[in-house]
Amino acid sequence: MNDKYVQMLDNLYSKLGNKSSSGNRFEIPKVEIVYQGSITIWKNFNRFVELFRRDRDFMIRFFKRELGAPIDDKGEELLIHRRVPAHNLEIKVNSFFELYVRCNECKGPDTHIVEKDGLKLLVCEICGASRVIR
Numbered sequence: 674m675n676d677k678y679v680q681m682l683d684n685l686y687s688k689l690g691n692k693s694s695s696g697n698r699f700e701i702p703k704v705e706i707v708y709q710g711s712i713t714i715w716k717n718f719n720r721f722v723e724l725f726r727r728d729r730d731f732m733i734r735f736f737k738r739e740l741g742a743p744i745d746d747k748g749e750e751l752l753i754h755r756r757v758p759a760h761n762l763e764i765k766v767n768s769f770f771e772l773y774v775r776c777n778e779c780k781g782p783d784t785h786i787v788e789k790d791g792l793k794l795l796v797c798e799i800c801g802a803s804r805v806i807r
């Protein structure tokens with residue numbers, strides 16, 4: 674490779690880098706599920722817990738409510754007592770992300786939840802924006 678080519682690549686990568694820093698660098702993984710009769714086993718639930726950095730029980734309660742089905746927590750995986758198509762589960766994962774993880778201002782995923790005056794606030798670690806969540 675000649676220098677010019679390397680430089681061109683560098684420029685290209687730095688442009689891509691800038692673009693992705695606006696929040697696109699964060700990718701939500703695909704859900705891994707298997708079915709056992711009418712039960713949906715969510716194999717990689719913990720990956721989402723780690724990625725979103727939200728309370729595990731809080732997340733399980735959300736999915737129980739959203740899917741309208743009882744869920745057994747097996748530590749590694751979740752047993753959802755309903756057959757849930759992967760696509761439907763991904764929609765729910767996405768709405769959890771939008772509601773409880775993503776910053777509305779900079780669109781980044783680096784946030785945490787604080788409680789203040791009886792309200793739950795989602796606070797962004799990058800831009801400092803906060804919003805009330807329910």
Ligand SMILES: [Zn+2]
Binds near residue numbers: 776777780797800802
């Ligand atoms: Zn932000």
